[in-house]
Amino acid sequence: MNAPDLPEDDNLGLYQHATEAGAEWWRVSVADRPETYRLEHGVDNGSGPGPVDIDLVVDAENLRAKLKKWRREGFAIDTDSASGERSTAARVAFMPQLQRAAALAAAAKQREANGLDAGMGTTVRIGHVDVPCGAGHALVPAVNPAYLFAERFNDIVEDIVENRRVMLIGHTGAGKTSLIEQVAARSRHGVLRSNMNGQTTVGDFVGFWTVKGGETLWVDGVLPTAMREGLWLIVDEIDFAEPSILAALTAVLEPRGRLVLKEKGNEIVAPHPAFRLFATANAVGAMSQFRHLYQGANLMNEAFLDRWRVYLLDYLTPAEEANVLISTLAPHMTRPLATTLAAIAADCRAAFAREDLSSAFSTRRLLDWAELMLRTGDPERAAGPAIYSKVSPEDAALIRGIVRHHIAPAA
Numbered sequence: 001m002n003a004p005d006l007p008e009d010d011n012l013g014l015y016q017h018a019t020e021a022g023a024e025w026w027r028v029s030v031a032d033r034p035e036t037y038r039l040e041h042g043v044d045n046g047s048g049p050g051p052v053d054i055d056l057v058v059d060a061e062n063l064r065a066k067l068k069k070w071r072r073e074g075f076a077i078d079t080d081s082a083s084g085e086r087s088t089a090a091r092v093a094f095m096p097q098l099q100r101a102a103a104l105a106a107a108a109k110q111r112e113a114n115g116l117d118a119g120m121g122t123t124v125r126i127g128h129v130d131v132p133c134g135a136g137h138a139l140v141p142a143v144n145p146a147y148l149f150a151e152r153f154n155d156i157v158e159d160i161v162e163n164r165r166v167m168l169i170g171h172t173g174a175g176k177t178s179l180i181e182q183v184a185a186r187s188r189h190g191v192l193r194s195n196m197n198g199q200t201t202v203g204d205f206v207g208f209w210t211v212k213g214g215e216t217l218w219v220d221g222v223l224p225t226a227m228r229e230g231l232w233l234i235v236d237e238i239d240f241a242e243p244s245i246l247a248a249l250t251a252v253l254e255p256r257g258r259l260v261l262k263e264k265g266n267e268i269v270a271p272h273p274a275f276r277l278f279a280t281a282n283a284v285g286a287m288s289q290f291r292h293l294y295q296g297a298n299l300m301n302e303a304f305l306d307r308w309r310v311y312l313l314d315y316l317t318p319a320e321e322a323n324v325l326i327s328t329l330a331p332h333m334t335r336p337l338a339t340t341l342a343a344i345a346a347d348c349r350a351a352f353a354r355e356d357l358s359s360a361f362s363t364r365r366l367l368d369w370a371e372l373m374l375r376t377g378d379p380e381r382a383a384g385p386a387i388y389s390k391v392s393p394e395d396a397a398l399i400r401g402i403v404r405h406h407i408a409p410a411a
């Protein structure tokens with residue numbers, strides 16, 4: 001029925017033709033019945049499109065005749081307005097197309113992995129991802145059997161396998177460092193940590209010359225050490241790093257990026273294939289709204305951030321946290337106790353988000369409080385060293401109120 005050289009759907013849009021007073025226009029859109037088109041007409045007298053004065057539905061053949069006529073009369077499709085119409089089709093088509101493309105990409109990756117498996121060492125499955133195992137090292141962290149790999153961590157683990165630079169941002173104690181350490185622990189990779197919120201100098205980080213027994217020798221910093229030995233380096237609190245350290249890091253942010261040791265006669269350090277680089281930060285990017293809580297943190301520029309995959313790590317959900325409490329403090333921590341404690345932590349975090357509380361409530365703090373509570377049998381006494389002594393008196397009073405709300409005094 002349709003002439004193959006005239007796909008009518010490509011002709012949807014707004015056709016305009018200038019008049020002395022303004023413009024005359026026809027809008028072509030898809031009508032309800034298949035292969036029919038709605039034509040609307042109006043006049044723009046200089047103050048806007050004006051009301052629709054003709055509104056009709058035509059078939060494809062009729063539309064083609066109209067298009068021909070309009071072209072003769074000097075109507076031109078207005079691409080700006082037409083893009084509104086076209087984007088409807090593009091909008092609807094995007095997700096199905098993306099899903100097909102992603103499925104093909106996953107299948108290709110799987111084929112590649114199957115091909116590599118023969119030549120590659122062992123892998124360990126973490127969440128949904130097969131992670132190649134390291135050779136083992138004195139710096140492999142201990143496995144925490146109670147560690148919970150949430151579904152949302154899969155993307156991060158996949159990025160590690162793909163050798164992406166991963167930055168984890170989130171509040172203190174949300175689990176940034178432990179996520180990387182637990183992936184490393186299970187896949188037997190050694191981990192070096194370097195905290196930027198302290199006395200870390202560019203010498204510690206990159207290396208320095210020293211004199212020992214009359215001899216001058218070079219000592220590698222953590223970065224070249226990790227690169228040469230194939231360790232995983234976590235640059236903690238990167239938003240506190242000195243500019244000279246960030247400059248050294250920038251060189252190795254590309255997956256095959258090499259480090260040039262200028263102080264050592266421009267020696268080039270190439271990354272071992274197992275080398276991985278991570279950063280953590282509290283107040284960068286999406287977390288900048290909390291900068292007032294992390295005094296002294298620097299803003300990181302977007303060009304630097306764009307070299308990383310930046311993941312916002314939130315606290316575990318109350319259900320997840322209850323599970324972690326139970327498995328960490330087995331066999332004595334019961335589900336009803338754990339559920340109440342996780343709810344208290346959630347309430348404290350909500351108060352923090354409202355700025356009623358000025359201190360964050362970490363999973364570490366909760367675990368510590370729970371552990372001490374099992375020893376003392378007294379939540380209030382346990383909260384002293386685990387919580388109250390670490391916060392301001394105002395915060396302590398507010399937290400005490402939240403605890404009392406959830407736990408009635410013993411009869």
Ligand SMILES: Nc1ncnc2c1ncn2[C@@H]1O[C@H](COP(=O)(O)OP(=O)(O)O)[C@@H](O)[C@H]1O
Pocket residue numbers: 146147148149150170171172173174175176177178179280316324362363364367
């Ligand atoms: N997914 C998890 N499963 C079990 N425990 C967790 C999890 N995430 C965090 N924790 C606990 O919280 C503590 C604090 O996490 P950490 O990684 O040090 O936080 P951050 O680096 O964000 O400050 C960890 O030592 C661990 O005990």
Ligand SMILES: [Mg+2]
Pocket residue numbers: 173176177178236280
């Ligand atoms: Mg940390």
